[in-house]
Amino acid sequence: MLRDDLDVAEVHDCFAVTELMMYEAIGLAEPGKGAEFFRSGATRLGGRIPVNTGGGLLSFGHPVGATGVKQVLEIYRQMKGKCGDYQMEQRPQLGPSSLSLSPRLPCSESECCELQG
Secondary structure (H helix, E strand, O other): OEHHHOOOEOOOOOOHHHHHHHHHHOOOOOOOOHHHHHHOOOOOOOOOOOEOOOOHHHHHOOOOOOHHHHHHHHHHHHHHOOOHHHOOOOOOOOOOOOOOOOOEEEOOOOOEEEOEO
16 A cells, blocks of 8 residues: 555544654654644645544544544545535545554555555
8 A cells, every 4th residue: 555545544643743753653754754744734634635634532532442443433434425514525535544554554464565655
C-alpha cells in the first residue's frame, strides 16, 4: 500500500503532539516535519489526506478500549457518506485507522504489507 493510495486516516491523538508524531511514524510526513505537514492543510477535510475527520480523540475523549472502535467507525461512516456536516466531498475508498496503521501490517503468515512512499 502506498501513501498516495490513502484517502482518509484516523490516527491516535490523545495529545496534539501525538497526532503530529503519528504523521511522521506512518510516513505521511518526514521525521521532524509533522507540524509543517499539519500547517500545510493536507490533513483538513478538503486536504490531500484528511485526518481525524470527526475531531479525533481530543474532541470525543479517550475511552480506553473503545478508541480503536470509534476510529474504525469514523472511517466506515466516511466511506458510506454518513458524516453529515463533516462528510468528505468525495467518499474515500481506502482509509486506515490507528488499529491498522503501522510501518508493517501483517497480511498473511508469510508476507507483510508496508506503507511505502
